[in-house]
Amino acid sequence: MTINVTQVTNSYSVKLKAPNEFKVGVSVEASSVTPNLTDLNDVDPTGVQDGYVLVYDAATQKYILVNPDDVLSSAVTGGLPNDLINQLDVDLDNKIDLDAGTF
Numbered sequence: 532m533t534i535n536v537t538q539v540t541n542s543y544s545v546k547l548k549a550p551n552e553f554k555v556g557v558s559v560e561a562s563s564v565t566p567n568l569t570d571l572n573d574v575d576p577t578g579v580q581d582g583y584v585l586v587y588d589a590a591t592q593k594y595i596l597v598n599p600d601d602v603l604s605s606a607v608t609g610g611l612p613n614d615l616i617n618q619l620d621v622d623l624d625n626k627i628d629l630d631a632g633t634f
Contacts, residue, residue: 568585571594573592573593573594574593574596575588575591575593575594575595575596576596577595577596582599583597583598583599584596584597584599584602586602
């Protein structure tokens with residue numbers, strides 16, 4: 532028994548060889564694969580530079596590339612995770628000292 536299911540750009544074929552044994556094959560046209568992220572409709576590459584990060588912007592419903600400094604600033608507004616604060620405390624020990632001393 533052979534079942535063929537066809538879409539516009541993809542062809543799927545399922546064959547039953549024996550009970551409980553299935554073979555599935557999928558063929559995809561090379562032209563249906565986007566080679567670059569910037570070719571996607573939901574990615575806004577405006578102002579992209581080396582080192583930028585990809586984030587989702589709910590207002591525009593698109594993925595945008597932003598400066599990582601902006602990501603860190605946004606994290607501070609919402610509060611930094613405790614594991615990051617603890618790691619900074621260890622990494623910056625005796626490098627940045629903000630205490631007022633003793634009285």
